Amino acid sequence: xxxxxxxxxxxxxxxxxxxxxxxxxxxxxxxxxxxxxxxxxxxxxxxxxxxxxxxxxxxxxxxxxxxxxxxxxxxxxxxxxxxxxxxxxxxxxxxxxxxxxxxxxxxxxxxxxxxxxxxxxxxxxxxxxxxxxxxxxxxxxxxxxxxxxxxxxxxxxxxxxxxxxxxxxxxxxxxxxxxxxxxxxxxxxxxxxxxxxxxxxxxxxxxxxxxxxxxxxxxxxxxxxxxxxxxxxxxxxxxxxxxxxxxxxxxxxxxxxxxxxxxxxxxxxxxxxxxxxxxxxxxxxxxxxxxxxxxxxxxxxxxxxxxxxxxxxxxxxxxxxxxxxxxxxxxxxxxxxxxxxxxxxxxxxxxxxxxxxxxxxxxxxxxxxxxxxxxxxxxxxxxxxxxxxxxxxxxxxxxxxxxxxxxxxxxxxxxxxxxxxxxxxxxxxxxxxxxxxxxxxxxxxxxxxxxxxxxxxxxxxxxxxxxxxx
Numbered sequence: 492x493x494x495x496x497x498x499x500x501x502x503x504x505x506x507x508x509x510x511x512x513x514x515x516x517x518x519x520x521x522x523x524x525x526x527x528x529x530x531x532x533x534x535x536x537x538x539x540x541x542x543x544x545x546x547x548x549x550x551x552x553x554x555x556x557x558x559x560x561x562x563x564x565x566x567x568x569x570x571x572x573x574x575x576x577x578x579x580x581x582x583x584x585x586x587x588x589x590x591x592x593x594x595x596x597x598x599x600x601x602x603x604x605x606x607x608x609x610x611x612x613x614x615x616x617x618x619x620x621x622x623x624x625x626x627x628x629x630x631x632x633x634x635x636x637x638x639x640x641x642x643x644x645x646x647x648x649x650x651x652x653x654x655x656x657x658x659x660x661x662x663x664x665x666x667x668x669x670x671x672x673x674x675x676x677x678x679x680x681x682x683x684x685x686x687x688x689x690x691x692x693x694x695x696x697x698x699x700x701x702x703x704x705x706x707x708x709x710x711x712x713x714x715x716x717x718x719x720x721x722x723x724x725x726x727x728x729x730x731x732x733x734x735x736x737x738x739x740x741x742x743x744x745x746x747x748x749x750x751x752x753x754x755x756x757x758x759x760x761x762x763x764x765x766x767x768x769x770x771x772x773x774x775x776x777x778x779x780x781x782x783x784x785x786x787x788x789x790x791x792x793x794x795x796x797x798x799x800x801x802x803x804x805x806x807x808x809x810x811x812x813x814x815x816x817x818x819x820x821x822x823x824x825x826x827x828x829x830x831x832x833x834x835x836x837x838x839x840x841x842x843x844x845x846x847x848x849x850x851x852x853x854x855x856x857x858x859x860x861x862x863x864x865x866x867x868x869x870x871x872x873x874x875x876x877x878x879x880x881x882x883x884x885x886x887x888x889x890x891x892x893x894x895x896x897x898x899x900x901x902x903x904x905x906x907x908x909x910x911x912x913x914x915x916x917x918x919x920x921x922x923x924x925x926x927x928x929x930x931x932x933x934x935x936x937x938x939x940x941x942x943x944x945x946x947x948x949x950x951x952x953x954x955x956x957x958x959x960x961x
Contacts, residue, residue, distance in 0.1 A: 503578040512601070514707065516556035524548040539625030542636075548616045552698050555609035555651055556706065558602045563595060607648035607657060612698040616642040627675075634674040640693070641667040646701045646719060661719040668693055668725075686732045696721040696756055700772045703829055711932070711945055714769035720827035722774055725753040741789050749781040755818070757849040759841060760884040760893055768944070770884050776824040776838050778848050782814030790863075802866035808859040816848035846892075847882055854879040868908035868915075876900050883932050891934040893944060901925040919956035927951055 497503050526546030533539045563573065573595045577585075590596045602608045622636030645663035649656045672690035679685060699706070702717040732746035754774040761769055788808040793800075824838035854877065861872035878897035886892045903922040908915050932945040 501579060513559045514556055516554070516706065518552065518554045521551045522548070533625075537626045539623065542622040542624070543620065545617075545619045547618075548614070550614040552612040553609075554612070554698075554702065554704065556602070556704065557608065557651070558600065559598055560601045562597050562599055602651060607703045609651040610646050610648045610702045610704060612644075612646045612702065614642065614644045614695070614698075616640060630678045632676045632678075634672070636672050638670045638672070639667070640670065642695070644695060644701075646698060646703075646717075648703055659719070664695075664722065666723055682736045684734050686730075686734065688728070688730045688732075690728045692726045692728060694724040694726065694756070696723070696772070700756065705769075708770075710930075713945075716769060716771045716829070718772045718827070718829045720829060721756060721772060722754055724755050724774070727751045738790065742786065744784075744786045746784050747782075748784070750779065752778045752780070755848065757818075757842070758884040760886055771829070773826045773828060773841065775818050775826070775842050775848075776821065777819045778816060779819070780814055780816045780848065780851065782812060784810065784812040786810040803862055803864040803869075806859075806861055806863055810857050812855045814851065814853060814855075816851040818842055818844070818846050818848055820844040842885065849882045849885055849892075852879045852881040852897075868910075868917075870904075870906045872904045874902045874904065876902075886934075891936075893932055894935060895930070895932045897930075898928050899926065900928050914959060914961055916957065916959045919954075919958070921954045921956075923952045923954075924949060925951060 524547065526544060528542065528544035531541045533541060563578065577590070577595055580590075584590075585596065618638060618640045620636060620638040622634065624634040624636075625632065627633050643663055643665050647656050648659065668691075670691045670693070673688065675687045677685045677687075699715070700717050701719050701721055703719055705714055705716050707713070708715050728748070728750050730746055730748040732744055735743045737743065754776070755778045756772055757775050758770050759773050761771065786809070788806065791805040791807070793803075793805055795803075820838040820842045821844070822837075822839065825835040826838045826841055827835055856877040858875040859872050861870060863870050877899045880894055880896040883893040883895040901924070903920075903925060905920040906917060907919075908917045910916070927948065927950065929946060929948045931941075931943060933941040933943045936942045
């Protein structure tokens, strides 16, 4: 229910409040999968292995939602007018039997007014691969392979009252791909190597991004709506990495990477009635991402003369990724939006050419400091994460993009495994967001000023777990 502040300490029930909804929903996923792999080491002098295999995955989903809304108005049949004091009542009075019997407040089902209320979805993927891996020279190894995928993905909206499918002009996504991959590993010293990699991969839209169903993001309290005209994203990946293993479980790595992405999926924001924000998804024409990443892990033996410390050691692990991204939208490029007919729009009317990719941060860092005891199956880790500013959602018609800055968070994770005979039982404890970092989504105004769109405090969370294997 929504109330508005009318000043002088008076609050009134808002008949037109856009959040005056109660929704119920259910999602059921069924996944069946299987595969087979074959490996043959060739009878030759060098170490060469041939591999081949096949896999199949069938994911079926059924999702539905029901929506109800309260309306206020005059009584039924043109009866007595609604009294002036009606919207100023306390909630317990507002929902009294008397008000409901007079028709001044009524509950109606509005299911389907914001898009299709139910859908069936399916994703079927048949994949096969062949690979050769082996020694090229005494210091150089290589892996060359190709994967073939044939996939069908479809979302079928249906009338929740009759169960009949809703006619749609959108054809299922039916694609097949040959996805090659090459990796070269050069051992430049006994504990050092350089890796080079090149591959082609794909990224498929999720069911919720394809389904023409209105749903609410509980974290942002924002209405989301899928776009059935989305297509697969195709990626070309290049990377090079230096790896130095200077101790058991200890390492330092440094790498460079480059990705070229055709039709990346991005979130885009629209403004509805009453300044309500809602989001959908589009395929941007093209994007590139490049950067560098570093990883380091080191153990430290601390001489503490105590029984409880025997077998324990400290460790420090960290990684950092710097990246730059750019979305390219030529004057002739178009994007498809679900406007009932799937009409195309000029890409530059929604996406600024040369802008950063949505959801891509320039800086991502992680620092872990902990205690590890393999003899007692005990591990305690303090984890600090930092993510810099990024685009949360693109603004429609080149309005200001929504920005977010996840910032710095701190977590504590404890795990202890006990054994009862041959059965291990692991106890876990986690404290998340110890620094109580808040969420802030904003628009950047003039002079670097932030215009806050959504702010809330997620708080500190605690969790306990127990698990076993048998």
